[in-house]
Amino acid sequence: MSAQALEIITPRLRLWLPDPSRAACVLRYFDRNRRHLEVWEPARPLDFYTADFWEKRLAENREDAEEGRCLRYFLELRSDPATPIVGAVNFTNVIRGAFRACHLGYSLAERWQGQGLMHEALEGALPAAFARLELHRVMANYQPRNERSGRLLERLGFAREGYAKDYLFIDGAWRDHVLTALVRTS
Numbered sequence: 001m002s003a004q005a006l007e008i009i010t011p012r013l014r015l016w017l018p019d020p021s022r023a024a025c026v027l028r029y030f031d032r033n034r035r036h037l038e039v040w041e042p043a044r045p046l047d048f049y050t051a052d053f054w055e056k057r058l059a060e061n062r063e064d065a066e067e068g069r070c071l072r073y074f075l076e077l078r079s080d081p082a083t084p085i086v087g088a089v090n091f092t093n094v095i096r097g098a099f100r101a102c103h104l105g106y107s108l109a110e111r112w113q114g115q116g117l118m119h120e121a122l123e124g125a126l127p128a129a130f131a132r133l134e135l136h137r138v139m140a141n142y143q144p145r146n147e148r149s150g151r152l153l154e155r156l157g158f159a160r161e162g163y164a165k166d167y168l169f170i171d172g173a174w175r176d177h178v179l180t181a182l183v184r185t186s
């Protein structure tokens with residue numbers, strides 16, 4: 001995999017794979033946004049909120065990206081590289097063969113929502129992921145009450161493909177999800 005896919009520059013953002021020395025910065029992002037994110041995302045491993053966890057995970061992220069197993073980007077504001085990380089975009093569960101698909105997940109710091117930043121991040125990241133992971137389909141699923149996430153996916157061209165009852169265990173209960181996907185036509 002070329003280094004090109006490992007750093008994406010958009011008008012306001014830099015998406016990249018931090019090295020393990022940035023573990024504290026990544027941890028701060030998840031710690032500060034803990035409640036904001038836990039409502040929408042599956043439960044974290046017990047050691048998730050530790051620097052040790054992130055040192056290991058960031059090293060694995062780089063290996064996984066090199067091997068084409070997944071792409072886990074973090075987002076920083078180009079106007080202020082000293083600001084902490086403001087979000088994350090993950091292309092995971094890559095399946096090859098006749099499927100060539102993966103799941104997309106994303107999150108943005110609470111205070112930076114509502115400015116089109118995730119839309120901008122995904123406009124940059126999706127073509128890179130399709131190309132570098134040689135994908136045909138990117139799947140993204142959201143809880144029906146997460147209207148902001150639903151609108152974001154719709155604006156990016158994701159099509160609704162179904163509705164799954166009790167799809168993921170999140171924030172103490174099994175939650176229904178709307179299933180969507182973006183399919184490469186060429």
Ligand SMILES: CC(C)(COP(=O)(O)OP(=O)(O)OC[C@H]1O[C@@H](n2cnc3c(N)ncnc32)[C@H](O)[C@@H]1OP(=O)(O)O)[C@@H](O)C(=O)NCCC(=O)NCCS
Nearest residue numbers: 040106107108113114115116117118119142148149151152
């Ligand atoms: C879902 C989430 C990533 C959306 O991030 P975001 O940056 O606010 O999303 P968008 O890029 O779509 O921008 C949202 C709003 O900014 C507005 N906006 C302002 N300037 C804009 C611009 N230049 N371009 C696009 N939208 C812009 C849009 O009108 C949009 O409004 P809407 O949400 O009322 O439709 C964020 O709310 C989040 O992290 N939520 C918690 C975690 C989560 O839900 N993860 C997904 C689980 S499925």
